Amino acid sequence: MIILGIETSCDETACAVVTNNHKRITILSNIVASSAKLQEKYGGVIPEQAAREQIKSIIPVIEEAMNESRITINDINAIAVTYGPGLIGSLLVGVETAKTLALAWNKPLIPVNHLLGHFYANWIKQSSAISYQLSDKKQKKSDDRRLMTDDYPQFPCIGLLVSGGHTDLLLFKNHGKYKYLGGTRDDAAGECFDKCARLLGLSYPGGPEIAALAREGNPKAFDLPRPMIDSKNFEFSFSGLKTAVANVVHSSQFTVSSSKNSERITNNELTNNLCASIEAAIVDVLVAKTIRAAKTYKVKQIIIAGGVAANQTLVRNLECTMYNVQLKAKLHVPPPELCTDNAAMIATCALFNFHPVDPLTLQSDPNLSLNNL
Numbered sequence: 208m209i210i211l212g213i214e215t216s217c218d219e220t221a222c223a224v225v226t227n228n229h230k231r232i233t234i235l236s237n238i239v240a241s242s243a244k245l246q247e248k249y250g251g252v253i254p255e256q257a258a259r260e261q262i263k264s265i266i267p268v269i270e271e272a273m274n275e276s277r278i279t280i281n282d283i284n285a286i287a288v289t290y291g292p293g294l295i296g297s298l299l300v301g302v303e304t305a306k307t308l309a310l311a312w313n314k315p316l317i318p319v320n321h322l323l324g325h326f327y328a329n330w331i332k333q334s335s336a337i338s339y340q341l342s343d344k345k346q347k348k349s350d351d352r353r354l355m356t357d358d359y360p361q362f363p364c365i366g367l368l369v370s371g372g373h374t375d376l377l378l379f380k381n382h383g384k385y386k387y388l389g390g391t392r393d394d395a396a397g398e399c400f401d402k403c404a405r406l407l408g409l410s411y412p413g414g415p416e417i418a419a420l421a422r423e424g425n426p427k428a429f430d431l432p433r434p435m436i437d438s439k440n441f442e443f444s445f446s447g448l449k450t451a452v453a454n455v456v457h458s459s460q461f462t463v464s465s466s467k468n469s470e471r472i473t474n475n476e477l478t479n480n481l482c483a484s485i486e487a488a489i490v491d492v493l494v495a496k497t498i499r500a501a502k503t504y505k506v507k508q509i510i511i512a513g514g515v516a517a518n519q520t521l522v523r524n525l526e527c528t529m530y531n532v533q534l535k536a537k538l539h540v541p542p543p544e545l546c547t548d549n550a551a552m553i554a555t556c557a558l559f560n561f562h563p564v565d566p567l568t569l570q571s572d573p574n575l576s577l578n579n580l
């Protein structure tokens with residue numbers, strides 16, 4: 208089976224061709240054009256602008272994915288598309304394009320929940336992922352396959368989704384069979400990274416920026432809160448952490464030391480230490496809740512997904528804590544380029560959850576969640 212996947216939920220325009228020949232999920236092509244560089248200027252995503260960029264990129268990205276995969280339209284068995292959640296203008300571009308292609312090419316159309324799709328990056332065995340900015344055509348391949356194994360994740364498993372807009376814990380019993388355990392009450396983990404980065408004058412998206420500076424900093428330098436770390440439920444809250452970081456940034460200690468440059472905080476050591484402390488606070492909460500869920504449900508496997516799963520401190524901390532508490536579960540993490548938004552995960556989700564719909568009836572749903580499936 209060969210599936211063409213389309214993903215346009217936010218500021219990435221993505222198309223991938225994925226196959227499950229010989230019971231292996233293989234990526235034949237995986238193209239991501241991002242307007243993040245443009246959004247960076249404004250410190251976040253401007254929905255209208257993201258939608259306009261989607262319109263510009265969608266056809267070139269699909270053409271590129273088709274060319275690179277070396278398949279023909281006849282080889283495609285189905286088209287998968289993200290139909291929510293996300294920005295309505297961005298979603299519409301992908302959904303309406305996928306509906307048109309499904310009708311024109313006479314292919315089944317499979318709608319995919321973006322959040323569920325993120326988890327399926329864990330089912331892709333060999334990645335040939337390539338991501339590049341359409342503008343500069345600079346291609347990069349990631350060699351980080353450290354945690355890639357030849358095994359599919361085992362059920363039951365705990366899934367932690369940590370993306371820009373969502374932080375959710377799920378208990379997967381099988382494909383399409385899962386229980387929602389809890390999510391964030393306010394900001395998502397990625398959102399917290401992004402908002403803290405903005406407070407520090409760093410660029411968008413903030414997660415990778417904070418992670419890079421954190422490498423040079425001391426995670427114990429600032430005593431930041433770990434919201435809800437001891438609560439017995441599987442809910443999260445990160446808005447208090449962001450407020451605590453704002454208080455530090457506006458405190459005399461920080462501003463006096465940083466006042467040499469009023470535009471941008473330049474005191475390297477303080478900034479690095481604060482970045483390391485922010486990262487540690489977010490990671491501690493995510494790890495504690497995930498381990499508690501794994502213990503409670505006695506699972507064989509933990510999988511993580513979403514942009515924040517590309518954070519190496521999170522991965523290392525989770526590995527170490529699982530070892531220290533002697534948790535008898537394996538950890539599976541997708542390679543970094545498959546953690547952030549891409550269409551290979553959407554096509555893979557459709558392979559395992561093959562539920563075609565009538566293209567004429569499919570509607571984008573910006574508020575789709577994992578809680579009400």
Ligand code: KG4
Binds near residue numbers: 546
């Ligand atoms: O899953 P994703 O690509 O898009 C959404 O569906 O939201 O996640 C984007 C989020 C952003 O908040 C970004 O700052 C964060 O993932 N992120 C990271 C890292 N790479 C991306 N956060 C922490 N460390 C990283 N290395």
Ligand code: ZN
Binds near residue numbers: 370
């Ligand atoms: Zn996402």
